Amino acid sequence: MSRFDGYFLRQLLILFGFFTLVLVGVFWITRSVSLFDRVISGGQSAMVFLEFTALTLPTLIRTVMPMAVFAAAVYATNRLSRESEMTVMLATGSSPWRLARAVFVFGLVAGLMMAVISVFLRPASVEQLEQRQAEVAGDVTAQLLNEGEFLHPAYGVTVYIGEIDLDGTLSEVFVSDRRDPLNPVSYSSKTAYLVNNDTGIHLVMLDGIALRLNQQGLTLSSTLFEDASYDISELTNTNNMAKRSLEAISTLELLQDRETISAAEEFTEGELVDELHQRFSWIAICIAVAMAGYATLMLGSFSRFGLWPQILGAFTILVLLEGVRGFVSPVVIDDPKLWGLLYLPAVIGIAISGVFLLVAGRPLIRRRHRDAPGALSRA
Template sequence: MAILSCAVYSIWSVAEVRRIDRYLLVQLLTVFAFFSLVLISVYWVNRAARLFDAIVGDGQSFWVFLELSALTLPNVIRVVLPLSAFAAAVYVAMRMTRDNELVVLQGTGLSYARMLRSVAIFGLVVALMLAFLMHVLMPLSRMQLAERQVQIAENISTRLLRAGEFLQPADGVVVFLREITPEGKLVDVFLSDSRTTGTRVEYSASSALLVPGGQGPALVMLDGVALIYRDGPDRLGTLSFDELTFDVGGLVGPAGRRADVRELPTNLLLSPDSDEMAALGITLPEIRFELASRFAQPLLAVMTSMIGFVAICLGQFSRLGVWRQVLGAIIVLALVQLAGNAASGFALRNAALAWLAFVPVGLGGGVVAGMLWWASRSRGTGWTARARAGGAA
């Protein structure tokens, strides 16, 4: 009879523990979704506002702005998700502390380590989202965004072919067109170039054509005069011309660009072609570190959520101590990130040190273990037999 009673009690305990796991997981995911929505909206709107000034002010259409802002969204989500995981863990732990739910759970025999299992599962869910972003969406969005930016930069006509307006496509360059014919001919062209210190050249032509060239578009001015102003005794010079070519491709930068390792798909990073990577200007340390980072950064979300939850356990019996522990956890996360940034500098110089991408994860795990040990030691709940029974469940 005693054995039957123990068996029934064990089955009931396992069911209750699983119910608690589901309860904690639902609470964490619900709050996480709310914080993610708010933070992504705030962060994306802030980025979109700066992008709107740069794109629309540069003569592009509103649809181009929407396209580019949508392509920046995966990077925004990548930044926000670990922060949302930390905030969700902190908020749920604080609410459960305020409602004495943590005390009740401890009374059932659950240790901090056992309750942290649900937080770890929650962190793994967030890590899977980040892994999908890092391995699939991020490379695709970065590649398409870079291609669109190059296309916009090469489309000089959107910055020059606007009749009746004084335009400044680059610092020190002013362009004015009186009229643009349906055939694309520019009528009454004025161009002022003061990029050279101490010299300003002003071109005036009756007509001009914008033609493509090997190094970018060129402005061919016809039947005009160039006025050259210089600092010195002979300050003004004139030059009449029947045809003069002005390189406008340089006003928007070079047509080409250096490839970014973050744009490459993961399968290419796993088996890179040395000749192809050299042609793209990408080094082996960059490839190895980027590949390691795509696996390490999702795991960091697990650590941030656990650090946030355990931080509340350290200060739950003090009304003022909770916020001190949260602030301490934020400082710890900042230090972990700084250590990761410092380690990345070494990894980008030596391909054999690519494992340094996991330094933040290792440090975060050490912090979680230390905080968990301290919380269990100070509260006396981690080493009781009942807590060990709850952990085994």
């Protein structure tokens, strides 16, 4: 690579890092608000929130990376053109094809990053995230340890804890179990403890009263007790780990054991094929959007005000490619043999880039227009 290629590539990589950080930050703030509310309201600590946030980063980075690649290519090309550096290189005999080498290398570097994230990191992080979410959902102890709130750990069950001491003693405990509509029961006690043993999780209540309503006889019976044990193991939700999502399946499994996965986890062949090739198509789209952003701006001539019409055109191409990606995915799910359509957006982007570079590299077209008879007569 020439010195200018290295300079251009450095500009692209620096801007790519900047736009990636900005976009990840914006998207992360938007998503973390609801995530923080769910985690903290579920009785979990801030460390669980940070863990969940870290596990969602690969998915978030994969989402914003094509936009960051496109923005870096457009911004760097526009700046070099506005500062006449691109004009000088074109005037010295370098063609738009020649100057595109740095952009192509930049697209390859971004594609390699995307390959690591999309093919390896994201499936592993999604699998770990789903496991941790299932553990947190089944952690009834954490859900119950919220003082001063009426909590509903399961349908038909209400729990209230007035105060939690530092030694784990629960004060002013109320439990209402309405899962059996004919015989609802309520417990109230001064103090209680959560005990986890081999038989499950129990709420041991001391010095309380149990009220049971018989709906058939319309009678209310009350029982005073010194101690009573209420089994809350049934409230633990362990079904969430029975089935994983498509995104949590490793790429190696999708390549080798699609039939086994389809039979065991009830995914269709089309869904598995679509997920597999979607991961690889994200790699190609990075190269396509980088080349499309650069090639579109090369259609414009030097202007101190920038290349805003070309920038708008490049953004339109990006929207078009995203629209095609959303259109072909359902087609592949219906017919897995058409998996090649998932690479169509990248092919279209590279084809458009090639046409634009061809036009940008042929100034004779504009010269012929200026030398036309009508133009000479007007002169």
